[in-house]
Amino acid sequence: MRASRPLPALALPLAAVLALSACGGDADADEQAGGGAAETVSFTWDRNVNAADEAADPELEETTVEVPKDPETIVVFDMASLDTIGALGGEVAGAPLDSVPGYLEKYLADDAFNVGTLFEADIIEVESQQPDLIIIGGRSAALYDDLSEIAPTVDLSLRGTYIETLERNATFLGEVLGAEEEAEAAIAEVTDGIEEAKAATADAGTGLGLMVSGGELSAMAPAGEDSDARGARGGLIYDAFGVEPVVEDIKAATHGEPVSFEFLLETNPDYLWVVDRDAATGEAGAQAAEAVLDNEIVRQTKAAQEDHIVYLDPVAWYVVFGGIDTTKIMIDDVLQIAG
Template identity: 35%
Template sequence: MKKWIWMMTVLTAIVVLAACGNQGKTEGTKEETVTVKDMLNKDGVKIKKNPKKVVVFDMGSLDTLDKLGVNVTALPKQVVPKYLSKYEDDKYENVGGLKEPNFEKIAEIKPDLIIIQSRQSDAFDEFSEIAPTILMDVDTANYMESFKKNATTLGEIFDKEDEVKKELAAIDQKVDALKKQAKELKQNGLVIMANDSKMTAFGAKSRYGLIHDVFGITPADQKLEPSDKHGQSISYEYMVKTNPDYLFVIDRGAAIGEETSAKQLVENDYVKSVKAVKNNHVVYLNSDMWYLSGGGLESLTAMIDEVKQGIDQK
């Protein structure tokens, strides 16, 4: 009898331990999430931490994820920045163009997360039906604040918080050094984009306004209003009248694989009297980074270095 009672006690203990073990296993494997709020997810959207299948439409985010060593599953391969050309490999799925996503292909992938930019914002509902979708645009009027928020959010999602903090601290140091250099330079600059036979200019708080707002270069035209992503159309007469000390040039054609036109458009007899042209202070910026993927950890670092090197040409 005693032996039977002893055996029942042992069996009961084993069952209880097994149940506790299973409960601990269930609790231990509970998925962690991060809640992300943006212009399209004002109430917040829950994202599973360390998502395995990630579709990226924002090249700045692709840049940051690449820098952090995070794998992505798919992207639009229509126009990929040259320095990110490894993502053109067949092991990465092609999900259409920046303006024409292939929703059927995206649905087949069954992603855990989709990252978009403003170009795709009109299709947010369609993306969200497939998987949690977040917007990673940089606010040009508050560039550094939104850039840091985006990088920090990606760090939280992919357990890379420490790496992001380190990268942001290094970028802050570079920005501070450039601002000091720009202040000591005591010269102004004008940012223009060459697009085929047309030129557009960008002032403070605009798409490329960080050259003034963040880097500290004085605008050559203080009255140039913030504009849309394409800038304000300008003429050679405007350039001569404005007469900037430095010209910072972005070649849209080079960025999207069309014929480059910037040098012929900017440096010619019409503007040879402009100080920037006359003194060899025309700085041709990396169009891949400025036009396609600005706002990434790698691209912003390179953008700072480019402007610094440009104004070193005293």
């Protein structure tokens, strides 16, 4: 009898042990199923804390954000990032829908929600959707403070050269999406394409990048190493694609940017590389760049007489520049002269 009495007392500890073991097994199973600590990717950049004030001098602050891998809900304010995410097999849940070019709409979720504009976020809508990752860049860089309170937010604005930025952003997004091999292959493809385009421009003589808007002309100039994103965008035809500027210092020669039709005849480049800004921004009732340049003065230029006026895809070169698919469009634009 005495030997059997301890059994009830032992039963409680044994039950507790079994319960704890079961709990431990559940925890292990949860962790194996993805219930453990989420894996992240670090992203570091020099953030301009004065981005909201265009008149203020940039004040850079090194910022590091831990981004969850395989995020379920991605919000993007930067069209180049939407481009690259889609090109790598990802999908975007929220974006400024009115600003998404037609060729990138396929990378939006079927039930994609509108997050505002490229310049102003619909904070209430973004917060209600509980995103796992928010991406800003360029025009939307000033939104960082507000958006970073909702979810991990990174700024993928152009920094360094075009190629450096493209490689950095594609590599980072590839890590986030678990598409490292796809990112590596995409980078190799566009890098090879740019080299092919540069080989074509190397034998094309001189060129002038030209922005047409409101019936007026602006000469585009090489950006230089210290240029802002706007300057880098305008200088792409030279800096990324190797076109030889028709004059050594275009900014000095034009006393800024606006130029006359006579300037085209005076400098007489072998090629004119034209971006129709009004077409890029959807300006209602605007005169097309081709119509603006169809006049007696321009017809006297070497570029016009030799059919060397190249009209570049306005959305790719002015709005989106920086994504994988967009860079392929730009490469094809330049390679028109190789045909």
